[in-house]
Amino acid sequence: GQQVMQIPQYQHVQEGEDFTTYCNSSTTLSNIQWYKQRPGGHPVFLIQLVKSGEVKKQKRLTFQFGEAKKNSSLHITATQTTDVGTYFCAGRKAGNYQLIWGAGTKLIIKP
Amino acid sequence: EAGVTQSPTHLIKTRGQQATLRCSPISGHTSVYWYQQALGLGLQFLLWYDEGEERNRGNFPPRFSGRQFPNYSSELNVNALELEDSALYLCASSLPFLDITSPDTQYFGPGTRLTVL
Numbered sequence: 001g002q003q004v005m006q007i008p009q010y011q012h013v014q015e016g017e018d019f020t021t022y023c024n025s026s027t028t029l030s031n032i033q034w035y036k037q038r039p040g041g042h043p044v045f046l047i048q049l050v051k052s053g054e055v056k057k058q059k060r061l062t063f064q065f066g067e068a069k070k071n072s073s074l075h076i077t078a079t080q081t082t083d084v085g086t087y088f089c090a091g092r093k094a095g096n097y098q099l100i101w102g103a104g105t106k107l108i109i110k111p
Numbered sequence: 112e113a114g115v116t117q118s119p120t121h122l123i124k125t126r127g128q129q130a131t132l133r134c135s136p137i138s139g140h141t142s143v144y145w146y147q148q149a150l151g152l153g154l155q156f157l158l159w160y161d162e163g164e165e166r167n168r169g170n171f172p173p174r175f176s177g178r179q180f181p182n183y184s185s186e187l188n189v190n191a192l193e194l195e196d197s198a199l200y201l202c203a204s205s206l207p208f209l210d211i212t213s214p215d216t217q218y219f220g221p222g223t224r225l226t227v228l
Binding site for chain 1: 153157167203216217218219222
């Protein structure tokens with residue numbers, strides 16, 4: 001069935017290091033969304049990518065949508081404690097109304 | 112603008128009982144989604160309602176059911192509760208999906224923490 005694979009499951013970084021999470025779909029996506037869930041909170045929408053090869057930036061966050069619209073990534077430069085949380089991607093298969101969620105990548109800042 | 116609200120915040124039940132969880136979407140949103148999130152895990156899609164109809168259903172047994180009312184609020188019912196049903200149940204709402212550029216962002220409520228003893 002339709003799946004969106006998200007890796008890694010966890011990433012431990014020192015504050016100031018970079019963080020990247022990747023999402024891959026077996027089929028072409030019409031768009032992909034990214035959400036962040038802080039510990040104890042609920043998912044909050046970050047961004048939506050629609051176009052092939054699209055790159056969007058939000059301060060230290062860079063979001064990319066692959067040329068084939070089958071993969072996407074979120075890169076955070078110079079992580080801060082406020083970045084801690086779980087980052088989810090959610091893709092929509094072309095012609096389908098349903099969002100398919102990745103399993104999430106948990107960003108953990110090493111003490 | 113008021114966000115998505117869910118009630119109750121916490122719910123404690125025993126095995127075999129029934130639980131009813133409620134969700135009020137953002138004004139103007141017609142779609143309501145239900146997710147189950149077990150502790151420390153990802154979002155498992157349960158149900159999607161739009162304009163009062165069930166649009167899609169996740170891979171959950173029939174004892175998970177729900178409905179959407181004319182005012183677009185929604186209810187999730189879980190019958191014959193099992194221990195593994197203990198989880199955070201999240202409701203989200205969105206504008207209707209029109210095309211791939213639609214801002215069909217899902218706005219989540221704070222969730223209902225269900226504990227089954």
